[in-house]
Amino acid sequence: MAIVLGLTGSIATGKSTVSQYLKELGFPVIDADIVARKIVAPGQPVTQRLRQTFGNQIFEGDVLNRKKLGNLVFSDSEALKKLNELMQPAIRVEIEFQIRTLKKGSDNLIVLDAPLLLEQGYQSLVDQIMVVTSSSAVQLERLKQRDGLSDKEARQRVLSQWSQKKKIEMADIVIDNGRSIEETHRQVLKWLDNRKLR
Numbered sequence: 001m002a003i004v005l006g007l008t009g010s011i012a013t014g015k016s017t018v019s020q021y022l023k024e025l026g027f028p029v030i031d032a033d034i035v036a037r038k039i040v041a042p043g044q045p046v047t048q049r050l051r052q053t054f055g056n057q058i059f060e061g062d063v064l065n066r067k068k069l070g071n072l073v074f075s076d077s078e079a080l081k082k083l084n085e086l087m088q089p090a091i092r093v094e095i096e097f098q099i100r101t102l103k104k105g106s107d108n109l110i111v112l113d114a115p116l117l118l119e120q121g122y123q124s125l126v127d128q129i130m131v132v133t134s135s136s137a138v139q140l141e142r143l144k145q146r147d148g149l150s151d152k153e154a155r156q157r158v159l160s161q162w163s164q165k166k167k168i169e170m171a172d173i174v175i176d177n178g179r180s181i182e183e184t185h186r187q188v189l190k191w192l193d194n195r196k197l198r
């Protein structure tokens with residue numbers, strides 16, 4: 001029976017960096033950010049509801065302008081709450097479907113990479129929780145650099161999620177991604193070897 005690993009952590013701490021490595025090692029990865037993109041493609045029911053709720057301002061024709069929606073919800077907690085109410089049920093259904101499908105295969109490890117795994121209570125879908133961390137200063141710097149955000153915008157995004165401390169308290173495994181990527185890979189390999197997963 002495959003182990004389902006829930007991979008999470010606060011924004012820009014390095015989940016994708018770890019999930020990319022697990023993918024390179026050959027493990028199947030379900031990426032909640034990709035699931036979230038799929039359900040807001042043109043013509044999807046959730047896309048229509050986003051238009052009804054937030055108006056045409058967040059669209060270019062049929063296509064959702066993610067940058068505009070991001071700017072709106074990460075600076076207004078009520079809007080973010082509405083967005084979560086709209087999107088999370090459909091995201092959960094798709095994630096559950098993908099886990100069920102992968103469990104029918106022969107993989108010994110299935111990875112669920114989900115930034116809001118703990119906030120949204122996905123613990124019941126996974127067997128182990130891996131939290132990726134880095135110091136707040138490193139996290140902010142990487143976030144600003146990657147997404148071209150101001151200091152204020154980056155801080156607002158960090159504050160829209162649970163604190164790193166709270167996530168670490170709920171973790172089975174903590175991966176410190178504050179140093180080099182090679183050092184992070186070493187920690188992942190150590191865990192895989194301990195669990196005899198490779």
Ligand SMILES: CC(C)(COP(=O)(O)OP(=O)(O)OC[C@H]1O[C@@H](n2cnc3c(N)ncnc32)[C@H](O)[C@@H]1O)[C@@H](O)C(=O)NCCC(=O)NCCS
Binds near residue numbers: 036069
């Ligand atoms: C607001 C949106 C349009 C911004 O899109 P954008 O392309 O700029 O960012 P992207 O989707 O790559 O997300 C980047 C990071 O933002 C953080 N984030 C995304 N959604 C949320 C949210 N609802 N609450 C808190 N943090 C979030 C995550 O750490 C995520 O990895 C997009 O993030 C979105 O649709 N969010 C809602 C869907 C969701 O809840 N996704 C998380 C799945 S568990």
Ligand SMILES: Nc1ncnc2c1ncn2[C@@H]1O[C@H](COP(=O)(O)OP(=O)(O)OP(=O)(O)O)[C@@H](O)[C@H]1O
Binds near residue numbers: 011012143146
């Ligand atoms: N150890 C590292 N050293 C230097 N840069 C890194 C390291 N790990 C990640 N980065 C960079 O930091 C940024 C954030 O990393 P990544 O995208 O993996 O985070 P994430 O947790 O998946 O973010 P999100 O929650 O937004 O999806 C990226 O630009 C990535 O290239």
